[in-house]
Amino acid sequence: MNFKRIEIIFLVTFIAIDIFLFGMFEQNMSMQTENVSQGDSDSKIVKEMKDDQINVGSLSNKTSFAYYLSGTQNDTLRSQMGQLLNQTPHYVGHELDSEFKEPVTVSQNNPQSSIAKLMDNPTFVLYGDQYAYSKDLSTAKSIVFVQKAMNGLIYSTEAQVRFNLNANHQIVSYTQSYLQDVKSLREKSETISETRALIWLYQYNEIPNNTKVVWSKLAYTKLLSIDTDRVFIPTWVIAIKPQNSPQVQLKKINAFTGGIIKETNENLKNAQSISGDN
Amino acid sequence: MRFSKYIIPIALTIAVIVSLTLSVVIWTNPANYKNRQNSTQTTQTQAVTKPKRYVYSPTQAIHTDESGNQVILVNRLANSVAEVQKTMRGYQNVSLKTLSTKSEDKYFQIANRPNSIMLSYGSPVSMKIVNEITNKKFKKLPNHSVTRIVLPTDDSSKLYLLNDQNFAVYQVNVKKHSLKALNDVLKMNFRRVPASIQLLNGRPMVYVRNQLQLQPYKYLIDRQSEDYYVSRLLNNRESQSSTTVKRRKNLVTYSEQNNLQLAFDSKTRMGTFSDFRTNKDQRNVTSVLNDSYNQLVDLGLSLDSVRFFNYDTSTRTVMYRTFVEGFPIFRQNGFGTISSQILNSSAKRLKFTLDNPEVPIPTDQSYRTLPATETVIRRLVAHGYQQKAIKQLQLGYGWRRDKSSQLLINLIPDWYVNYQGHWRSYSLMINQY
Structure with missing residues (x-):
């Protein structure tokens, strides 16, 4: 036993x-x-961020697919602007500035929905159907529509319509820029998730303590210019608002590589070194 | 009662054997421990590192329609192989049956099967590697060599695996599943290039039937600094020994304790990392490819669009190339992007390029017309090359520096010929005479 x-x-x-x-x-x-x-480790870092009083809201771990895009900046707006009605357009430096003879009244609470209906009308705004409303870039006095591209949106001053409103909820004028022949340069590739983008931004020390992440969006932003061609890459555009600052700052993370995109100076440098003799 | 007497001793014996086996498995696999160390260090770069299923994905997709016509699905907005691969992640009740070996008839019967999509590798891989791209659903299958995977679009209970080297045909039985996703892939916007599978010197190869036009590309390159690799490959080892640097002409060599050596050639913009520590001297495909993948991760070169190209068993060299629109890039000397080689039990070598394509740039260069495969072979023979020495033909892109800027390169479509074991540009071979 x-x-x-x-x-x-x-x-x-x-x-x-x-x-x-x-x-x-x-x-x-x-x-x-x-x-x-x-x-x-991701959730650990997100927790670390919260400890630093960074308010991130709810983050998505979903990855998606995007392209490298190119578009051409040309004077197609100038050649088409004859068909616009009830406005005096001026074409300056690839931009169309137009003032309405009769201000257009829009809805007080949802000005964008009134404008969206008008956008399909080519005598109101040229190629209006190729733009979509952007809540993030708009303010009470200025409603921004950005150009659509391959299931995405282009966040660039070279591809948007900005409507200026007066105090009576009327559009008095707008500024338009347009890129023609927007197409993909390569097959689609996977992009990093929103969480990853924020973590990288945090690890680059670009988010100070006591900051609120207001919004983040995957959009196309300009990487470089070669002559009249513009090359766009998918980018996580992240708007942060430090507690002691009234201004919202925009940060950009390359959604393919996770690298940070510094403001325009660097882009300019890039573009120059390409067209230069080097 | 008499039976229950034996239960405890038998259970005890089994428990002892299991614990012994597990101990042996864990102790004899030091690679496991190494990985654990790395995982904390590399979190920063993990998002850029591509998983095994990405690097070891097949590189070509061919569709055979119901009347037997075959086309190569060439990427346009989506990567054809990646799209097909996405549908291969849910197989259940997987089992394998060997249909035949050494029978060319049986091989071609499956390779030319109407209503199917065939995914091909540049050279055979093992079942363990195929297992990676099928979401580990093939882990119980025997570790055969596989060159091609045939997915019927009208039979959801079977798929086939082919090995070009011995004409083996395996049938994989799976539980019935929906074929909608697979058939949806065929509705996508791909360019379709007519092709057929034929024998070249006794080995199956995909022939392009008609002449075709391909677009040249221009890319902005990513110029990685040498320091990046020095710190990744030499300085982060446990040993804090000093690194010595030697410069001679265009060659800079960093070495550490006679064990590790990292050399950069500023003219060719290539790096060579030699590792003289003892290694396992692996010979079988699975361990060579797994080991090679770990080296890629350690190297830290961006693996965007980089895929396994082939494994040369005679030199034990694994070659990886950057793919553009589904076709590999060949540098001047026939090199790809990264190669890893096992020389012997105390020498391994990793070669890699410092300049790699990063961002495509719009270009107005016109399309280039390339001849059909038959024509290429005929012209090569007419120029005095031996047909027997032609091992393989491959559509690809040649790497040409751009005259206007160091940061730009042009990728020119061309045929590439594996002639006497070396990849050479067809247009150069023809022009030499």
Whole structure:
């Protein structure tokens, strides 16, 4: 009987060892499969951000697909502006500035929905159907529509319509820029998720403590210009508002590589070195 | 009662054996521990590192319609192979049956199966690698070599695996599933290039039937600094030994303790990393490819659009190339983007390029017309090349520096010929005579 008891004790011990070893084995296996640990470290960093009083709101872990885009800046707006009615258009530096002879009254609460209806009319705004309302870029006095491209939106001053409103909820004028022949330069590739973008921005020390992340959006922004061609990349545009500042700042993260995109100076430099003789 | 007497001793024996086996498995696999260290260091770059299923994905998709006509699905807005691969992640009740080996008839019967999509590798990989791209659903299948995967678009309970080297045909039975996603891929906007599978010197190869036009590309390149690799490959090792630097002409060599050596050639913009520590001297495809992938991750070069191109068993070299619109890039010397080689049990070598294409740039260059595969072979033979020495033909892009800027390169479509074991540009081969 004693021997049997010893056997049982041994059996229990060995089963315990087996479970432990198997756990270790599984852990090692999962180490080899990519991205397993990433989910953990991501949530850890998000927590770290919250500890730094950074209000991030709810973040999405979803990745999506996007393209490298190109568009051409040309004078098509000038050649078409004859068909606009009830306005005096001026064409200056690839931009169409137009003032309405009779201000157009729009809805007080939802000016964008009134404008959106008018956008389909080519005598109101040229190529209006190629633009979509952007809540993030609009303010009470200025309603912004941005150009659509390949299931996405272009955030660039070279592809948008900005309507100026007066105090009586009327559009008095607008400024339009337009890129022609927007097309993909390469097959689609995967983009990083919103969470990742914020984490990288945080790790680049671009989000100060006590900051609120107001909004973030995946949009196309300009990478470089070559002559009349513009190259756009998918970008996480992240708007942050530090507590002690009244202004919203825009930060940009390259959605393919996760690299930070510094403001226009660098883009200019890039563009110059390409067209230069080097 | 008599039976229950044996239960405990038997259970005990089994428990002991299991614990011994697990201990051995864990102890003899030090790679596991190494990975754990890395995972904390590399969180920063993880998002850029591509998973194995990306790097080891097949590189060509061919559709055979119901009347047997075959076309290569060439990427336009989407990557054809990646789209097909997305539909391959949910197989259940997987089992394998060997239909035949060494039978060319059976091989071609499946390769030319009407209503199917065939995914091909540049050279055979193992089932364990195919398992990576099928969301690990093939892990229980025997580790055969596989060159092509045939997915019927009208039979949801079977798929086929082909090995070009011995004409083996395997049938994989899976639980019936919806084929809608797979058939939807065929409705996507791909360019369709008529093709057929034929034998070249006794090996199956995809022939392009008619002449075709391909667009040249211009790319902005990413010029990575040497320091980046020095810090990744040499300085982050545990040993804090000093690194010595030698300069001679256009060659800079960093070495550490005679174990590791990193050399950069400023003329060719190439890096060579030699590792003289003892390695496992692996020979089987699975471990070579797995080990090679780990080296890619350590190297930290952006793997965007970089895919496994081939594995040369004679030199034990794995080649990775950057793909543009589904076709690989060939540099001047036939090199791709990264190669890893096992020389012997105490030498491994990793070669990589410092300049890599990053952002496509609009170009107004006109399309280039390339001849059909038959024509290419005929012209090569007419120029005095031996047909027997032609191992493989491949559509690809040649790397040409742009005259206007160092940051730009032109990618020129061309045929590439594996002649006597080296990849050479067809247009150059023809012009030499």
